[in-house]
Amino acid sequence: MGNQVSDSPFHLQGSKMDLLSGLNPEQRAAVELPARSALILAGAGSGKTRVLTTRIAYLISNGLVSPSGVLAVTFTNKASKEMQARLSAMLPINTRSMWIGTFHGLCNRLLRAHYREANLPQTFQILDSSDQQSAIKRVMKALNVDDEKYPPRELQNFIGRNKEQGLRAHEVEAYDPYTRRKIEVFAAYDEQCQREGVVDFSELLLRCYELLSRNQQLREHYQERFKHILVDEFQDTNPLQYRWLKLLAGQSNALFAVGDDDQSIYAFRGANVGNMQELLRDFHVENVIKLEQNYRSHGNILDAANALISRNRNRLGKELWTAEHKGEPLRVYEAPTDMDEARFIADEVRHLHREGVALSEMAVLYRSNAQSRALEHALVAAGVSYRVYGGQRFYERQEIKHALAYLRLLVNQDDDNSLLRVINFPTRGIGARSIEQLQESAKQYNTTLFDAAARMGGKVTGFVGLIEEMRSATANLPLPEIVDHVLAHSGLMANYQNETGAKKHEAQERIDNLNELLNAATLFVHENEDDSLVAFLTHATLEAGEHQAEAGSDALHLMTVHAAKGLEFHSVFISGLEEGLFPHQNSQNEDGGLDEERRLMYVALTRARRRLYLTFAQSRMLHGQVNYNMMSSFLRELPDELLQWLSPRLTQRTPSAFRAYSPPAAGSTKLPPAPPAPVKEGAWRIGQRVFHQKFGEGTITGLEGNGTEGRVQVNFKHAGSKWLALEYAKLTSA
Numbered sequence: 096m097g098n099q100v101s102d103s104p105f106h107l108q109g110s111k112m113d114l115l116s117g118l119n120p121e122q123r124a125a126v127e128l129p130a131r132s133a134l135i136l137a138g139a140g141s142g143k144t145r146v147l148t149t150r151i152a153y154l155i156s157n158g159l160v161s162p163s164g165v166l167a168v169t170f171t172n173k174a175s176k177e178m179q180a181r182l183s184a185m186l187p188i189n190t191r192s193m194w195i196g197t198f199h200g201l202c203n204r205l206l207r208a209h210y211r212e213a214n215l216p217q218t219f220q221i222l223d224s225s226d227q228q229s230a231i232k233r234v235m236k237a238l239n240v241d242d243e244k245y246p247p248r249e250l251q252n253f254i255g256r257n258k259e260q261g262l263r264a265h266e267v268e269a270y271d272p273y274t275r276r277k278i279e280v281f282a283a284y285d286e287q288c289q290r291e292g293v294v295d296f297s298e299l300l301l302r303c304y305e306l307l308s309r310n311q312q313l314r315e316h317y318q319e320r321f322k323h324i325l326v327d328e329f330q331d332t333n334p335l336q337y338r339w340l341k342l343l344a345g346q347s348n349a350l351f352a353v354g355d356d357d358q359s360i361y362a363f364r365g366a367n368v369g370n371m372q373e374l375l376r377d378f379h380v381e382n383v384i385k386l387e388q389n390y391r392s393h394g395n396i397l398d399a400a401n402a403l404i405s406r407n408r409n410r411l412g413k414e415l416w417t418a419e420h421k422g423e424p425l426r427v428y429e430a431p432t433d434m435d436e437a438r439f440i441a442d443e444v445r446h447l448h449r450e451g452v453a454l455s456e457m458a459v460l461y462r463s464n465a466q467s468r469a470l471e472h473a474l475v476a477a478g479v480s481y482r483v484y485g486g487q488r489f490y491e492r493q494e495i496k497h498a499l500a501y502l503r504l505l506v507n508q509d510d511d512n513s514l515l516r517v518i519n520f521p522t523r524g525i526g527a528r529s530i531e532q533l534q535e536s537a538k539q540y541n542t543t544l545f546d547a548a549a550r551m552g553g554k555v556t557g558f559v560g561l562i563e564e565m566r567s568a569t570a571n572l573p574l575p576e577i578v579d580h581v582l583a584h585s586g587l588m589a590n591y592q593n594e595t596g597a598k599k600h601e602a603q604e605r606i607d608n609l610n611e612l613l614n615a616a617t618l619f620v621h622e623n624e625d626d627s628l629v630a631f632l633t634h635a636t637l638e639a640g641e642h643q644a645e646a647g648s649d650a651l652h653l654m655t656v657h658a659a660k661g662l663e664f665h666s667v668f669i670s671g672l673e674e675g676l677f678p679h680q681n682s683q684n685e686d687g688g689l690d691e692e693r694r695l696m697y698v699a700l701t702r703a704r705r706r707l708y709l710t711f712a713q714s715r716m717l718h719g720q721v722n723y724n725m726m727s728s729f730l731r732e733l734p735d736e737l738l739q740w741l742s743p744r745l746t747q748r749t750p751s752a753f754r755a756y757s758p759p760a761a762g763s764t765k766l767p768p769a770p771p772a773p774v775k776e777g778a779w780r781i782g783q784r785v786f787h788q789k790f791g792e793g794t795i796t797g798l799e800g801n802g803t804e805g806r807v808q809v810n811f812k813h814a815g816s817k818w819l820a821l822e823y824a825k826l827t828s829a
């Protein structure tokens with residue numbers, strides 16, 4: 096059973112003063128609180144994480160607890176590594192063996208230590224989401240469950256949701272035969288996992304919770320051991336996590352929670368700010384300590400964040416101030432296109448870097464992962480090393496690799512790797528057994544897998560047919576339309592569109608990314624003489640993997656706002672501040688959705704210490720078409736006097752506004768890219784009949800903008816009315 100609690104206190108001469116000397120009175124009071132449960136409720140950058148870390152050091156160095164008596168929960172692995180590093184700097188102890196980690200990490204550790212009691216094999220494996228889905232499909236097959244009536248994804252969500260509420264199959268209530276059938280699958284799936292010695296993510300937490308709640312001896316052992324339980328980002332814990340904490344805390348241990356209701360950004364995953372109220376009640380918390388001084392940001396940044404968040408309803412209410420001076424205004428930049436926005440950011444980064452700001456002290460934040468592609472492209476071109484955090488680089492993402500594999504098969508059917516990647520993705524009933532047979536047959540006749548597949552018959556040959564069909568259908572199409580065709584006909588797009596429930600968010604990201612691939616193809620055609628599919632695939636291979644900064648080297652941070660929680664940087668760029676993108680359009684249909692987006696924006700703003708850029712683009716490519724979004728309402732919610740516009744402030748998108756585009760006034764740090772060269776005006780007129788390769792014949796019903804930025808509205812005979820960018824639409828007159 097784990098480490099024993101050491102009796103010998105840990106005394107470090109003089110460290111008490113050193114540890115506390117840099118803190119303000121409230122922070123100090125929080126660090127020195129007696130061993131009772133407490134809630135520190137405080138805004139961004141007020142030192143919550145610092146207080147939590149210092150408290151651990153304080154308790155240990157004063158002999159109030161041994162290092163093994165502490166359990167600290169962080170939100171990400173990155174955060175737990177940082178906490179260990181900070182602790183090591185404060186205490187001469189090995190922090191590696193301490194129980195500091197994420198909920199999943201800590202549960203895994205407990206289950207490994209007590210695998211027998213948890214009824215697991217010593218080497219139990221963890222299923223990721225796609226492993227889990229294959230496992231569910233096998234169960235369904237064995238039970239003869241119709242996967243049209245019961246989509247495997249729906250079952251996956253059903254199982255996950257119930258486990259996250261602490262429910263096993265036999266505890267789920269069934270009101271109808273449909274649910275009863277799902278419960279059967281749930282039960283059989285758990286049996287199969289048990290037989291095979293695997294656990295999924297939600298099982299980690301539930302199994303650990305059950306272990307502790309059923310095994311009194313173990314529970315008492317850990318309750319005896321973890322005298323101090325400390326939780327960072329408490330506002331984002333879900334109900335099962337909270338129950339797990341309660342169990343470990345028992346009657347007498349101290350739960351020290353720090354959090355900020357204004358930074359609660361995981362409600363969509365079941366996190367519950369209400370936990371804060373429950374904590375006060377369940378743990379008889381008498382003192383809620385508020386920290387109101389922000390040490391991170393200059394005044395203007397903080398004023399902007401405060402002004403923004405003040406528009407939210409139902410806040411617990413707290414003020415933030417800083418002793419720092421106002422600093423610079425927030426820099427706003429409106430770019431003509433998303434590519435210009437990305438180039439502007441790359442230029443500014445280089446400029447700041449030349450002035451001495453380390454790349455790792457800068458971050459570019461975006462709302463959705465798909466936005467990283469345009470940014471990556473510009474950074475590669477500018478030679479800036481960067482690292483994508485909390486997600487993969489664009490061309491390494493699963494769905495992009497799948498799409499590229501299909502495209503590769505179109506140009507080279509002998510590419511066995513690509514074939515193996517997608518022969519059964521999306522699933523088309525080609526099992527591991529068939530693939531083995533295929534490989535044997537290819538070996539026997541010394542042919543490629545594709546040739547072997549053509550001979551094999553059944554579903555495998557059906558796949559060959561699909562590739563051949565797609566190849567002939569796309570033979571004479573321009574590159575973006577080839578990509579579009581393959582996304583639609585391979586079933587990739589539909590596969591993600593069919594996601595439901597909790598998986599929907601992830602699937603939406605994948606769909607956005609696939610659309611982004613289409614944008615990449617469209618752009619590629621414009622930037623390259625050779626715009627063949629082969630050339631594009633070569634380009635994709637080169638952009639993947641080549642420029643990712645090496646581990647440990649100085650590199651710019653690229654990440655979603657979600658992934659940036661708890662971090663800070665000298666300079667931050669918040670990109671894509673457009674209505675529909677940030678705030679995300681999905682938030683409009685969800686109750687409290689806009690408030691959650693605003694909290695996300697608050698998180699983004701408060702990451703910056705010294706300099707903040709807010710950027711957006713007049714036009715952005717989405718699904719191969721140009722979208723004209725409005726400036727984000729969040730930008731409008733920031734007080735005018737805090738903003739410095741680097742581009743002329745455009746309130747309306749009119750053709751004259753485009754013509755008025757000019758470099759920013761002197762005094763700003765950097766010139767934006769030159770305005771697009773106007774093309775011959777009047778080439779198109781309302782009422783004119785036109786032809787588009789994909790949509791066919793139509794009539795122009797609207798014109799807007801000018802030059803490469805111009806767009807037309809066309810009412811197509813068969814495809815309905817669409818706005819198209821003149822630059823990309825390649826219209827001909829009919």
Ligand SMILES: Nc1ncnc2c1ncn2[C@@H]1O[C@H](COP(=O)(O)OP(=O)(O)OP(=O)(O)O)[C@@H](O)[C@H]1O
Pocket residue numbers: 117118119122137138139140141142143144145146355358389390391660661662663701
């Ligand atoms: N008393 C202090 N004196 C000087 N600097 C401080 C003090 N307290 C905190 N800081 C610094 O302020 C910054 C923000 O602190 P910290 O990250 O702990 O805030 P936080 O409340 O956890 O923020 P977030 O809500 O974003 O997680 C850090 O750089 C930290 O070192």
Ligand SMILES: [Mg+2]
Pocket residue numbers: 143144145327661
């Ligand atoms: Mg923090």
